[in-house]
Amino acid sequence: MSFVILASVMVIAALGLLFARKPVHAALSLAVVMIGLAMIYAMLEAPFLFAVQIVVYTGAILMLFLFVIMLVGVDTSDTLKETIAGQKVLAIVLGTGLGAILITGVGQASIGTMRGLSSANEGGNVQRLADLLFSRYVIAFEATSALLITAAIGAMVLAHRERIDPKQTQTDLAQGRVADYAKSGKHLGPLPPPGTFARHNSNDTPALLPDGSQSTKSVPAILAGGRTDEGEDE
Amino acid sequence: MNGLEQFGQDPWWIIAIKVLLVFVVCVVLTLFNIWWERKVVARMQNRIGPNRHGPFGLLQSLADGVKLALKEDLTPEKADKIVFITAPILATVPAFVTFSVIPFGPEVNLFGVQTPLQLTDMPVAVLFVMAIASIGIYGIVLGGWASGSTYSLLGGLRSSAQMISYEVSMGLALVTVFLMAGSLSTSQIVEAQKDWWFGALLLPSFLIYCISMVGETNRAPFDLPEAEGELVGGFHTEYSSLKFALFFLAEYINMATVCALATTLFLGGWRAPLGLGTVWAGANEGYWPVLWFFLKMFFFIWVFIWLRGTLPRLRYDQFMALGWKVLLPASLAWIIIVAVIKMAAIQGDFSPNWILFGFGLAITVVVVLGFMNRLPEKEPQAAEAPGGYPIPALPQGGAVRGAAQPLVFGPSAVEPTRSGVRILPSPEDALPEEAK
Known part of the structure; x- marks a missing residue:
């Protein structure tokens, strides 16, 4: 029951993501899809994934999207003009193809109920996850974190600009204004x-x-x- | 499962009552906090504060709320209508939702049903609070964007950048609590504070949390998103009537939420304060804990008001630098210390409590002393102004520092005869000695 409600909300939001003209509306629709996904995780007894999904995807990544959209293109809406020739036709053909593959693939798979969930969650979802992360998958976990830190530092290095002249303090600025007044009479x-x-x-x-x-x-x-x-x- | 069996067993009408109670508590708390804030700030500024409506002016915020709701609702021409209306709702709903995992008390008898005084709990309750709070930020960002005004946009961006930054140090301050409690659920964390409050055990975490909770809720001295000198009203510049009231409500509920969370995580939640439970066994049973909980929570809210009445606003870059360059590394270092001590305690089979307490206290004392003995700032130099812009001459002996000299009115100055009325001497008497 709750899956039906969540799924229909998510599908509507996903369609909104496709058809929204304004990028902010599209980002909002994406946020609704993400939160819906998180709720489905919660329903499937994965509370940790639920919280992490919202914190990471909705709270951090989508928020960054929003920042960029708001600061860069506050008023831009999508133009319908094609930039690559034949893009529309190609997109329709490939999209239909992908849809067909997905529908036939998923339709033929037989999906039973969940198995082994209670044993996987034995002693608490969070505790079991921690057990796995810090024993069996510790190398993968550490490698991922190293990769992420490298990426973050890389972004900082790329965005960093060396300061050539010393930073202007409030005193410098005030003195500059007074000097300006002496020179040109600027108020x-x-x-x-x-x-x-x-x-x-x-x-x-x-x-x-x-x-x-x-x-x-x-x-x-x-x-x-x-x-x-x-x-x-x- | 992990000690959370007592949740999810309630009949539907108990759940309905609890939901209603949480809602009512949030709204009444907001009304009370607004009144209290105005009253306390008024005392601090030698005023009386609201005293017209109801006893002690208690109904003032209710009257203000009704007035606010009945005002004209303006929508700017440039606003994005749908988002403009959604934003305040998006800010308010999460504020209410976060209160659902706050434990107000132990298991009690509610209309004949044994039930914990907490709407629900989950294995990731504290993470849930952080997650829902991050949805609340959307309300602010979108409200700022949808208004179609530069002030609002900048206020919204500032506000969200600030909340996101301080959520990081806040989250890291909580990690040590999770380490010591061994759980992320609020009721379990309260349970783990039977002997030692985490506020004493993890003093640095507690202080970092307290600083970042002020930043997280956009309150003075960190209320830069609403710096009226720069941004008019910040993200809610263009909002009026009920929509503005919703933002206002969300802000005050968020304030109550972080205070409730601080109480739960660091001050033992609903447990009786300072060993009262050992003297009087009934202090931790029945409905008494609700009293302790709210006392502790109001203490935090009072600190919020105190800060607002005392401190000037920070500059934005200094504020962000504090969050990212001071609080964040400090939290990380402290997490490592706690993890090492806890691991050593497990291996060596001893209690880590006194060691942690000592370490935390030592670090805090060193940091506080360091702040107090900071090098004096550079003496202002009375340099010749470039360009000869007319400036008044400095007083003899340089700029006046500290309190001004008391006024002296000569030998015949008359002491005040009636309270509050000073009888001024004649102008000749007021002249200094050497001028006569």
């Missing part, structure tokens, strides 16, 4: 906030200077629209 402090001394507190109401004239600097360039920010406050 030291923040720009005047919008609406100061004005009759409205809307962001597009320019601040009034003490002599009653309007300060163009006080309205953000986006809100000012056509107005350019060249005008100096006089």
